[in-house]
Amino acid sequence: MSNRPCEGIARIGGLFVIAVTLAPVTPTASSAQTTFDVFGAVSDSARGTPVPLATVELEGHGSTLTFDDGSYRFTGVEAGAYNLRVTAYGYLPASRTIIVESDLSIDVSLGSSPIVLDSLVVEPRVINIGGHVRDPANDFYIVDAELLTNRGHITHTNTHGRFRIERVLEDVPLRISVREFGYLPLDTAVTPVQGERYLFELQPDFLVEAMIAKEVERLEERHAPLFAPMFTSMNRDRLLDYVGSHTLRTILEFRYWRYLDRIRVVIVDGRRYSFTDDPVSELSHVLPEEIERIEFTGDRYNAFLHVYTRDFMQELIARRTTRIPEAAIFPSVPSRDN
Template sequence: MDGATGRGIPNAVVTVDGSRPVLSESDGFYMVEGVEAGTRTLQVEAFGYRPTTRELEVTRDVMLDVAVDAAAFVLDPLIVAPRAVDVTGRVRDPIRDAPLKSVDIRTSSGQTTRTNARGRFDVTGWEGMGLFLEIRAFGYMPLDTVIEPGDGRPRVYFLRPDPLVEEMIDVEIRRIEDRAGGQRAITMRPLDRTLLLRRWSGHTVEELLRLQYGRRAQRIRCTVIDEESLTAAVAEGVLSTTLAQDVERIEFLFDGAMLRIYTRDFMRTMLGSGIELRPPTYVDVVDPPFCS
């Protein structure tokens, strides 16, 4: 029984050495049968109480009330945390049917990342909790959405081109074309962003030059990227690491001897600061030729 209240304790385990343990009934009553005579040890264990031991002398049937004291114990706090879930998504341009690289992703939990060359990104969410995503890219309309991590659905987000930015880019492209004038190579047509994304997404500029222009690419004697003339060694390294998705326009001047590339980042700068375009210059009487 409870030592403080005198009430019977149900389901207490009562053991007398030399006999099988028994459970007390709802009123705390117990009966241990078949105990041999002699000095015996009785032990009582019950949830929420301290184990209690009594010595008794068994000569005949014995009635024994055992008072047990409540045990002071502390339960560890139960912490229920949602399960972390990896969330993978892809961002695409639906007009050009191509993945978008370097798209900025920000979540409501403070995570920031960018899409890779395949338009893919990875963030962490929590199962059963909505995750807010901000998706931003230069030249595209912003996209805000809420997802439910852990639902197993494939996630593809389509960013539509911003018509205002597209119009501003067209103005700058016309400036570039006007500046080239009669120096543009007739047999090596320029590549704009639409062609670069649709056909060459995931390829480096070096690869697309070789595959698109073949032997004609051997005419290239100098390379100008973002209005800066590069040495042959530097140009080789840049062309082999720059992806088509990072480029806004590729053009050829002076019958293909000059390769001019305008990156997406440079185009953003052009829109913001109105960069002055210098007339193209190519001098082939020196080796290597001078170009700017």
């Protein structure tokens, strides 16, 4: 049984809800089989230029959007015959049957699609659309999620999970790709309508979560001998309890109000963040949904607050895969004697 994401679009009043759900995974004997990569590039047949944000669909493996250089890649493809289909706005669709027996490179050229104009049809209006990106599993809006369209728009959600895509054509289908570290990607299409609001829902990527959990375990082992008394470390699952009404500053004030004056230094992602006598006050703009872990080192009277963000975890995992030494990833940890 496939474990690829399944998209769903529902309209509730003036709101479109777009979600990704995961089909259950049933272990089978085929799980042990060798898998391969299918990759390539999509280009304009007349000009030879890359076609970014084209939708590439591989039978049984969902779809993906091409990058700026027109490239795409599917991983974990078992041997067999598959249908590969490529579509892009302004181009004729292309499809072919491929045989996968090893890693396979398939380049696809698309021909331009003629646009028939009717003198009685009014040119589509240019409008702006917007909405939110949400984590339904944890019930909060996602900060700094990236949205890309097949018309070249690139934008990000703000601190309230809101996005705005400007100058799109009304009633002309628009493909949108939503990406955020720690979540499965969402590729979908909408037909823009003036005044409509869109809600894109992302589901956690359990593989990435497992990698993050391993990095958190390493952090705990590294700092355990130096943990400060009176303070308790917090991972993302506990920090998310404060989403929507708190910043990191107010969380610390709520939980550790008796001991705040003992926090001497704040270190974010291995670098000193605070340079005043009141370091906690400098955390008013740090949101809990942006953080993976906080921990405290030091002694009963002097504590160092270490904050590890989601962006840092993404970089840390990337560095691990390239085997960069730990000393290059982490600066030295202040000791209790410093």
